Amino acid sequence: MDEIKALKMSRGLIMLVSSLMVLGSACGYQLENGGKIWGLLVAGSSGYDNYRHQADVCHAYQILHKNGIPDENIIVMMYDDIAYNEMNPTRGIIVNQPNGSDVYKGVLKDYTGEAVNSTNFLKVLTGDAKGMRGIGSGRVIKSGPSDHVFVNFVDHGAPGLLAFPRDELYADDLERALRKMAVKRQFARLVFYVEACESGSMFDSLLPDDLNIFVVTAADPHESSYACYYDSQRQTFLGDVFSVMWMQDSEKEDLLQESLHHQYEIVRTETNTSHVEEYGDLDVGSMHVSEFLGYQISHKPKSFKTKLPPVNDAVPSHHVPIAILQHKLEAAVDPKEKQEIKFQLHRTLKYRHHMESIVSDILMLATGRDEDKVQELKVNGYKLSPKQFSCYKKLVSSFSEKCFKLSDNPHAFRQLYILANVCGHEKVSMKSMMNAITKVCSRQPRLRGII
Numbered sequence: 157m158d159e160i161k162a163l164k165m166s167r168g169l170i171m172l173v174s175s176l177m178v179l180g181s182a183c184g185y186q187l188e189n190g191g192k193i194w195g196l197l198v199a200g201s202s203g204y205d206n207y208r209h210q211a212d213v214c215h216a217y218q219i220l221h222k223n224g225i226p227d228e229n230i231i232v233m234m235y236d237d238i239a240y241n242e243m244n245p246t247r248g249i250i251v252n253q254p255n256g257s258d259v260y261k262g263v264l265k266d267y268t269g270e271a272v273n274s275t276n277f278l279k280v281l282t283g284d285a286k287g288m289r290g291i292g293s294g295r296v297i298k299s300g301p302s303d304h305v306f307v308n309f310v311d312h313g314a315p316g317l318l319a320f321p322r323d324e325l326y327a328d329d330l331e332r333a334l335r336k337m338a339v340k341r342q343f344a345r346l347v348f349y350v351e352a353c354e355s356g357s358m359f360d361s362l363l364p365d366d367l368n369i370f371v372v373t374a375a376d377p378h379e380s381s382y383a384c385y386y387d388s389q390r391q392t393f394l395g396d397v398f399s400v401m402w403m404q405d406s407e408k409e410d411l412l413q414e415s416l417h418h419q420y421e422i423v424r425t426e427t428n429t430s431h432v433e434e435y436g437d438l439d440v441g442s443m444h445v446s447e448f449l450g451y452q453i454s455h456k457p458k459s460f461k462t463k464l465p466p467v468n469d470a471v472p473s474h475h476v477p478i479a480i481l482q483h484k485l486e487a488a489v490d491p492k493e494k495q496e497i498k499f500q501l502h503r504t505l506k507y508r509h510h511m512e513s514i515v516s517d518i519l520m521l522a523t524g525r526d527e528d529k530v531q532e533l534k535v536n537g538y539k540l541s542p543k544q545f546s547c548y549k550k551l552v553s554s555f556s557e558k559c560f561k562l563s564d565n566p567h568a569f570r571q572l573y574i575l576a577n578v579c580g581h582e583k584v585s586m587k588s589m590m591n592a593i594t595k596v597c598s599r600q601p602r603l604r605g606i607i
């Protein structure tokens with residue numbers, strides 16, 4: 157904390173001078189080199205339990221918008237089933253913090269519903285306008301060699317993948333797309349903020365440091381990211397810790413002075429539930445936040461700025477459905493309602509337990525009942541190498557198709573590290589694992605369900 161205060165104070169000294177210097181330039185998205193800022197904001201989930209992901213992304217849009225980046229340069233992908241969800245007591249309104257203002261108002265809806273998928277995301281990012289013709293707004297990032305691109309992705313994740321409502325984006329495909337963009341000089345610099353479990357695994361040892369790409373992730377390669385701000389009226393979590401922290405910082409600081417690296421340091425300190433990490437070309441971190449998020453000149457002295465609610469109710473992302481039921485149970489007064497929630501809670505926990513035992517059965521079969529190997533495969537911490545992704549993709553898609561549909565089961569994402577372990581294990585073959593998945597899960601016809 158003291159360290160942060162010191163950082164802020166030292167910046168305060170030069171702030172006045174520099175504010176005077178920039179008053180002349182009116183436009184928050186025009187860069188010194190003549191380039192422009194582009195923003196791509198993506199929420200990869202659907203469903204009311206995941207309210208917070210779309211709330212984060214709507215909030216990110218509001219920040220870019222307020223900071224002078226024109227709508228022509230921002231693209232938003234989100235399922236858009238929250239604002240008018242029947243569970244939402246404030247129809248048409250989405251908030252991202254307790255008593256917060258509406259972040260849904262005016263938000264762009266370039267791609268909604270089924271158009272929010274990994275194929276479309278990569279096409280939009282890489283500027284494939286032809287490929288997006290007839291889909292959603294059809295707009296893509298049309299950036300050039302002098303431009304800065306800011307990408308913000310928020311959703312569930314697992315080792316080497318980010319979730320979309322109906323499919324997944326794998327780290328190797330993302331890396332290939334980013335490389336291609338760099339070669340085609342589709343940006344001067346690209347900054348990518350990712351909120352997802354195990355988000356570090358999308359870049360760790362995969363993203364080169366010479367592409368002018370700077371990444372900040374909510375979590376290291378082996379841990380959860382965290383939801384926060386449970387709202388008892390809306391009966392869901394409003395935000396995610398990392399997203400809340402970087403956006404609160406962006407609304408508080410003078411972005412013309414703050415460097416990306418400073419923001420990273422502050423957010424890393426304030427996010428005490430997971431390890432915020434940075435990847436790629438760390439030299440880009442010395443650039444100002446305003447060069448990616450735009451800026452507005454504020455004359456409000458610091459002391460007048462509203463104090464933000466503390467984050468003291470964070471839960472791991474995959475625990476959210478259970479935490480919501482627990483909150484509902486606490487609040488319920490009607491005995492019949494209480495009983496119904498208890499039943500749901502019991503069913504969810506039982507289902508999760510069942511899922512874990514199915515995974516154990518699969519491992520037992522795949523290893524020929526070798527308990528030592530099964531134990532090895534249950535140790536979290538393996539790092540997939542680029543050439544192991546084809547094995548991993550096959551196992552994940554088979555597991556999702558035959559056992560537990562990933563998009564319906566946040567808890568299923570927690571099992572995927574085991575599949576990554578199989579791909580890295582010398583003595584357990586992919587083929588035996590595929591067979592075991594098919595065998596065990598075809599015996600379980602009634603596994604599907606949204607838990």
Ligand SMILES: *[C@@H]1O[C@H](CO)[C@@H](O)[C@H](O)[C@H]1NC(C)=O
Nearest residue numbers: 253254255256463464465466
């Ligand atoms: C939100 O507003 C209500 C009433 O307006 C107040 O009682 C409550 O303390 C506020 N909560 C926060 C977190 O600011």
Ligand SMILES: *[C@@H]1O[C@H](CO)[C@@H](O)[C@H](O)[C@H]1NC(C)=O
Nearest residue numbers: 270271273275276291322323
């Ligand atoms: C993504 O959406 C497009 C249409 O918007 C569809 O053609 C395509 O099949 C979808 N891809 C996946 C993987 O679902």
Ligand SMILES: *[C@@H]1O[C@H](CO)[C@@H](O)[C@H](O)[C@H]1NC(C)=O
Nearest residue numbers: 426427428429466467468469
């Ligand atoms: C993180 O910080 C918040 C607010 O300062 C505090 O309430 C919470 O207990 C801390 N959590 C952890 C895991 O240290």
